[in-house]
Amino acid sequence: MLEALLVMALGSVILGGALGYASVKFRVEGDPLVEKIDAILPQTQCGQCGFPGCKPYAEAIARGEADINCCPPGGEDGIHKLADLLGREFKPLSGEHGIEKPKSIAVIDEQTCIGCTLCIQACPVDAIVGAAKQMHTVIASQCTGCELCLAPCPVNCIAMVPIPETIDNWKWKYPVFDVRKAA
Amino acid sequence: MPSNSPFLRQPASVQSVMLKVLVALLPGIAMYVWFFGWAVLIQISLASVTALAAEAAMLAARRKPVRHFLTDGSALVTAWLIALSLPSIVPWWLTVLAVLIAIVVAKHLYGGLGQNPFNPAMVAFAAMIVAYPQFMSQWPAAGATDLATQINAIFGQRQLDAMVMATPLDTLRTALHTSGLNATVESVLANKTTYGFLGGKGWELVALGYLIGGLWLVQQRVITWQIPAAFIVAFGGIAGLTHLIDSAQFAGAGFHLFSGGAMLGAFFIATDPVSASTTPRGKLIYAAGIALIDWVIRVYGAYPDGIAFSTLLMNICVPLIDKSTQPPVFGHKEKRP
Amino acid sequence: MRQLFSFTGGVKPASHKIESNRGVVIVAPLPNVLVVPLRQNAGLPSRPLVQAGDKVLKGQTIAGPGGSISVAIHAPTSGTVRGIETHAIPHPSGLLAPCVVIEADGEDRWIDRKPIDPYALPADELRARLRDAGVVGLGGAAFPSFVKTQHGPTQRIDTLIVNGAECEPFITCDDLLMRTQAGQILEGAAVLAHIAGAQRVVVGIEDNKPEAVAAMTAAAGKRSGLPVEVIAVPTRYPAGGEKQLIRVLTGIEVPFGKLPPDYGVQCFNVATAYATARALLHGEPMISRLVTVTGNVERPGNFEVRIGMPIADLVALAGPKADTDRNLMGGPMMGFALPTLDAPVVKATNCILAASKALFPPPGPEMPCIRCGACARACPMDLQPFEMYWFSRAKILGKAQEYHLFDCIECGCCAYVCPSRIPLVDYYRFAKSEIRAREKEKDAADVARLRYEFRLEREERDKQEKAAKLAAKAAETKARLAEAGDADDKKAMIAAAVARTQEQKAEENPSAE
Numbered sequence A: 001m002l003e004a005l006l007v008m009a010l011g012s013v014i015l016g017g018a019l020g021y022a023s024v025k026f027r028v029e030g031d032p033l034v035e036k037i038d039a040i041l042p043q044t045q046c047g048q049c050g051f052p053g054c055k056p057y058a059e060a061i062a063r064g065e066a067d068i069n070c071c072p073p074g075g076e077d078g079i080h081k082l083a084d085l086l087g088r089e090f091k092p093l094s095g096e097h098g099i100e101k102p103k104s105i106a107v108i109d110e111q112t113c114i115g116c117t118l119c120i121q122a123c124p125v126d127a128i129v130g131a132a133k134q135m136h137t138v139i140a141s142q143c144t145g146c147e148l149c150l151a152p153c154p155v156n157c158i159a160m161v162p163i164p165e166t167i168d169n170w171k172w173k174y175p176v177f178d179v180r181k182a183a
Numbered sequence B: 001m002p003s004n005s006p007f008l009r010q011p012a013s014v015q016s017v018m019l020k021v022l023v024a025l026l027p028g029i030a031m032y033v034w035f036f037g038w039a040v041l042i043q044i045s046l047a048s049v050t051a052l053a054a055e056a057a058m059l060a061a062r063r064k065p066v067r068h069f070l071t072d073g074s075a076l077v078t079a080w081l082i083a084l085s086l087p088s089i090v091p092w093w094l095t096v097l098a099v100l101i102a103i104v105v106a107k108h109l110y111g112g113l114g115q116n117p118f119n120p121a122m123v124a125f126a127a128m129i130v131a132y133p134q135f136m137s138q139w140p141a142a143g144a145t146d147l148a149t150q151i152n153a154i155f156g157q158r159q160l161d162a163m164v165m166a167t168p169l170d171t172l173r174t175a176l177h178t179s180g181l182n183a184t185v186e187s188v189l190a191n192k193t194t195y196g197f198l199g200g201k202g203w204e205l206v207a208l209g210y211l212i213g214g215l216w217l218v219q220q221r222v223i224t225w226q227i228p229a230a231f232i233v234a235f236g237g238i239a240g241l242t243h244l245i246d247s248a249q250f251a252g253a254g255f256h257l258f259s260g261g262a263m264l265g266a267f268f269i270a271t272d273p274v275s276a277s278t279t280p281r282g283k284l285i286y287a288a289g290i291a292l293i294d295w296v297i298r299v300y301g302a303y304p305d306g307i308a309f310s311t312l313l314m315n316i317c318v319p320l321i322d323k324s325t326q327p328p329v330f331g332h333k334e335k336r337p
Numbered sequence C: 001m002r003q004l005f006s007f008t009g010g011v012k013p014a015s016h017k018i019e020s021n022r023g024v025v026i027v028a029p030l031p032n033v034l035v036v037p038l039r040q041n042a043g044l045p046s047r048p049l050v051q052a053g054d055k056v057l058k059g060q061t062i063a064g065p066g067g068s069i070s071v072a073i074h075a076p077t078s079g080t081v082r083g084i085e086t087h088a089i090p091h092p093s094g095l096l097a098p099c100v101v102i103e104a105d106g107e108d109r110w111i112d113r114k115p116i117d118p119y120a121l122p123a124d125e126l127r128a129r130l131r132d133a134g135v136v137g138l139g140g141a142a143f144p145s146f147v148k149t150q151h152g153p154t155q156r157i158d159t160l161i162v163n164g165a166e167c168e169p170f171i172t173c174d175d176l177l178m179r180t181q182a183g184q185i186l187e188g189a190a191v192l193a194h195i196a197g198a199q200r201v202v203v204g205i206e207d208n209k210p211e212a213v214a215a216m217t218a219a220a221g222k223r224s225g226l227p228v229e230v231i232a233v234p235t236r237y238p239a240g241g242e243k244q245l246i247r248v249l250t251g252i253e254v255p256f257g258k259l260p261p262d263y264g265v266q267c268f269n270v271a272t273a274y275a276t277a278r279a280l281l282h283g284e285p286m287i288s289r290l291v292t293v294t295g296n297v298e299r300p301g302n303f304e305v306r307i308g309m310p311i312a313d314l315v316a317l318a319g320p321k322a323d324t325d326r327n328l329m330g331g332p333m334m335g336f337a338l339p340t341l342d343a344p345v346v347k348a349t350n351c352i353l354a355a356s357k358a359l360f361p362p363p364g365p366e367m368p369c370i371r372c373g374a375c376a377r378a379c380p381m382d383l384q385p386f387e388m389y390w391f392s393r394a395k396i397l398g399k400a401q402e403y404h405l406f407d408c409i410e411c412g413c414c415a416y417v418c419p420s421r422i423p424l425v426d427y428y429r430f431a432k433s434e435i436r437a438r439e440k441e442k443d444a445a446d447v448a449r450l451r452y453e454f455r456l457e458r459e460e461r462d463k464q465e466k467a468a469k470l471a472a473k474a475a476e477t478k479a480r481l482a483e484a485g486d487a488d489d490k491k492a493m494i495a496a497a498v499a500r501t502q503e504q505k506a507e508e509n510p511s512a513e
Ligand code: SF4
Pocket: A041, A042, A043, A044, A045, A046, A047, A048, A049, A050, A051, A052, A053, A054, A055, A057, A070, A071, A072, A073, A074
């Protein structure tokens, strides 16, 4: 019996050592937390989380005032990352802030646009160019897809268009691991 | 045909790997039968049937394709290893229980093939030796091969006195630990009828059988040389060294390596890929660790052989060992990651 | 004799080279319509220079380099441009991409070809010519060759390695090229060495190609000047991987994140050297190449094919067998299954391999990883494939990267040996492209953050400017008040202010009057 006890004791010592080592080695630096949270947020700046932009949401999370599952553009992936960073449980996206959608960008129908500049004022990342009374255009590479420009447009000429799959953004798919099918 | 490259595959399979392991066990088993009778074959069949049944039941319960996994042979390897490490005349229910623990608890509750951090056979062995020490020390005596008595021992009334014998390891330990006896290794081992030439009559040839099968596995690239080599060098080294220092108290390398589960451990137990270390340097550390702990248990511990405990202990350390012995990657050789 | 080194791991699959190795080049007939993709090189796609209806000559530039890592593309024959259409290209995704479609006129009339004396021109000029001749690496990666001849200030290229190893099973086009064009290959290699400033050329050929070794050695013996060594290297896949060949020939290991010129070497495929010779010494841009068609076909062989020829037509020349279930581009270890045979032959097409169940039997059901380590022993990059697999499968991508995911060259050795038949490389490809996509997303997010912060700042500044103006006004009023001193004046001031406000209101809102 002594043997068994010895084994258990030794085991726990080793395990304890391993855990200690791991906690030292993989410790999360706690300080510039807001920056780290902000770095995970998708910077769509859409305000769907209920805060005026990603940074304020990051600050709210850091203060513990907001949950981690309020950002639809970041999706489940983003929540996983936040959960990892903060050492919290993963939870699915809370429905009240919206759902995860395929990434889209805004396109202005240039025939209809009356050049009112309202969308320019709404765009958080200055992705729309154009001067008063001239037709406006979205710079596709800079549009984050936040949809904030849709509502202000008086003639409804802005539409969200999903980004199509091209050779440039094509990705290898996750391999299907289906033993049953194979067998 | 696979949907992506590489489209060519070597015709290797888990099944063929496991089959080779079983084949490699045969020389040792043959020796076992020769010296200790047919009982071990009864135990092996018993263990195999139990293992396959338990495996099938667990696969079905876990909703895995039964036939697909059942034929991989891994359950059989576990079963055989259990049957070979238990005394061959333990009662049938003990073997069955051990196999159930191995397959159900140590394997499937941890997630099945490839997921178990502990060597299932050794988990079972350790559990048995803690729970039923009395049965686990009753080994058949060399030459006591009468089938009827053995069957009786396994399935019926246990009338053991005539055929039972403690293992050489056990007797040696008892002799040395009993104060007042003034036994020395030399005086104990002088009894050649018990101790044979190296590691106990009969047992040394069983170990030789394992050694031969194991070397074949290395040659077949089923296992790598690191684990057996490190195991033998470390075990032989510490035994030889202590024997040099105090030959009265410590048995030599030959005795230790050819008795008990040393050879089985070196080539078949420590090399279980799932629970062993995987990096080349890690394997050396891992196997040397098992050998050293086993030696300590043999010499100072309460059990005659400690291969199970030492394997389990080192299983715990595997993630740490692997993490810190990552081999340098191509082109990154100067600085170790 | 050069001391050879070796790399760890590697595998020895059956080579299947004899089938297609008939020692002759079969010139494929000119197709009626050629589809020339604008994206044929690694880097940026080319920029089209022609429109529908344009008449083009064979070898005429139809697309210019679309960036600094990009090359020109040429009309493979004379004819009329039907247009720039989206068309299937050989890519694992099966997605369409813009291609210049040319209807051949059958005359196959060349442009005016202008051979040059490369040794009389500066290296930069030669690089520009290589680029404008569309020369890219023909071993499969199609990386613009002119870029590879450059090196930064801290880099150098002493040794130019010519890769004739051709380690992939089934493929024999380089073998045949070496047997038939050894002299031209070495001419091209010498020119590349000249451009790169290399002092010696080392040709590495797997020793399962004795004829090629003999031909190249003979050709090297006839040359003078630049020292050329032809070395037979042991046959073991992937000896023809760039990193592995450099290692075998020089002992240098080029890690991920570094380039061969960081270590004084550079590596070109034999076909690339040949294309260089054609381009500079004969004025013929890159419009055709040798393609091995083999596998499940009646008449496997090597074909000289124009870029843009539909792969279906090419396979038809070799007599495909009925039980072919799909066609691969490249070899069986690193190639990919073509989603459609509509796609044309491109510069990177070294082999079309017709596959059947008999040729590539299904590997049997996948099992869980048993951590047997066979993959690690086979990995030529000294990686721990099962660890990378574990983390890629669990989508813990950061961890996979810690286990050097990006050092993986996707050679397939690990999956080849895995007794559990896990498609390991699929997981690495997935993890890599996922990581790359996320990095892109992250970059985009960083830009968005900057732009958002900039906007906030601007709004803040505007606000402050307004506030400053207001404050200035208030101060002014105060000062005047102080000047006025007594209470009467103060009253007067207030009255005046009230009047002014009313006036303002009236101005702003004339209808209220
Ligand atoms: S919901 Fe919109 S504003 Fe809020 S964090 Fe997500 S992307 Fe940023």
